[in-house]
Amino acid sequence: MIVHLNQTDCPPKRVVCLGAHGFIGAKFVEFIKSQGIDCIGFGYPELDLTKPESVDLLVREIRSDDSVIMFSALTPDKGKGYRIFFQNMKMIEHVAHVVEKTSLAHFTYMSTDAIYAEGDDVLHEKSPCDPADFYALMHYSREKMIQGFMQQLNKPLVILRMCAVFGIGDTHGAYGPNRFVKTAVLEKKIKLFGEGEEIRDHLWVEDAIQWIASAVQKKSSGICNLVSGQGRSFLEVAQIIQRLCPHEVALEKLPRQIPIIHKRYEDRVVRTAFLERAPTSFEKVIHSMIQFELEQTKRNQ
Numbered sequence: 001m002i003v004h005l006n007q008t009d010c011p012p013k014r015v016v017c018l019g020a021h022g023f024i025g026a027k028f029v030e031f032i033k034s035q036g037i038d039c040i041g042f043g044y045p046e047l048d049l050t051k052p053e054s055v056d057l058l059v060r061e062i063r064s065d066d067s068v069i070m071f072s073a074l075t076p077d078k079g080k081g082y083r084i085f086f087q088n089m090k091m092i093e094h095v096a097h098v099v100e101k102t103s104l105a106h107f108t109y110m111s112t113d114a115i116y117a118e119g120d121d122v123l124h125e126k127s128p129c130d131p132a133d134f135y136a137l138m139h140y141s142r143e144k145m146i147q148g149f150m151q152q153l154n155k156p157l158v159i160l161r162m163c164a165v166f167g168i169g170d171t172h173g174a175y176g177p178n179r180f181v182k183t184a185v186l187e188k189k190i191k192l193f194g195e196g197e198e199i200r201d202h203l204w205v206e207d208a209i210q211w212i213a214s215a216v217q218k219k220s221s222g223i224c225n226l227v228s229g230q231g232r233s234f235l236e237v238a239q240i241i242q243r244l245c246p247h248e249v250a251l252e253k254l255p256r257q258i259p260i261i262h263k264r265y266e267d268r269v270v271r272t273a274f275l276e277r278a279p280t281s282f283e284k285v286i287h288s289m290i291q292f293e294l295e296q297t298k299r300n301q
Contacts (some may be wrong), residue, residue: 002273005156005219012067012105015216017041018049018058018070018095023170024162024205025112028069031209032216043072049091049254058098067216068110070095070146076135077172085134092142096149097225106219107150108212111161113201113263115140115224124266125161125223154182160212161226163265167205167285168292177202177237177286184241184249185293194256196235201227201265204285211274220273228279229267237286244287 002205015032019025020041029041040061046053049072062068072091074084099107115137116123117130131137143159150157166177173179180190208226215224235251271278 002222009217011037013065014038016068025071035107055097064103068105071110071301107157111139113163122264156221159223163201163224181289189250190238191252199231199262227265231264
């Protein structure tokens with residue numbers, strides 16, 4: 001599902017990052033620059049991709065040898081209805097105009113694993129897609145749009161579908177490792193829905209960044225799920241945090257709000273595409289996050 005036009009990491013002339021102020025986008029720009037690669041980042045408010053004037057701005061900025069990566073999206077915390085869906089689609093419409101008017105060298109689109117059909121099967125890049133909400137439908141629709149434009153231009157495109165990404169600096173506070181670590185340190189408890197049975201793949205943001213950067217430098221083409229391949233239930237995640245915290249942490253069981261849905265992944269494609277980097281130990285990352293939150297708490301006292 002993935003081919004590399006460069007067999008080893010070969011820095012592009014320049015990287016242009018759309019969505020450079022978000023959790024993952026900001027870390028990506030920081031990492032790329034740390035590697036000595038020329039990079040410019042655009043994010044809200046200096047670039048509002050929902051506005052038509054964003055097209056002219058980017059056309060002026062993007063050069064023919066640029067590698068462009070798009071993280072930009074209004075996430076579900078901004079709203080879950082059709083209005084946010086259409087705003088997100090405006091973004092990709094304007095980016096498509098930019099692609100059409102420039103001659104960029106490579107495009108990376110950051111998508112989501114939410115596009116896959118729900119079920120208990122082990123998921124892989126050829127699994128059926130059946131978006132269950134507006135956010136997932138948006139990413140699936142965007143994928144199809146940008147695929148069409150890049151094929152017309154005969155330019156390489158890589159689509160990276162991310163599972164749940166976690167790590168220090170994430171402000172979303174989504175149900176999972178980030179929220180669990182914060183409440184374990186600050187409140188000495190973790191709230192689980194039901195028995196915490198649902199299995200998910202949790203990917204550390206620094207591992208994701210390394211793989212994304214490698215895809216950009218290898219000028220990758222195709223579709224790849226960015227996953228660790230290590231599914232864990234929310235209960236198991238909570239128990240790991242319990243064990244690694246220096247104080248007692250209680251587990252609080254709340255009434256279940258949604259049906260039990262598991263998401264397990266085959267990691268053959270990502271493992272083959274990025275042989276040089278295996279996922280970091282989950283326990284090691286959780287330990288570092290707990291230490292960070294403890295230090296932050298001390299500073300704020």
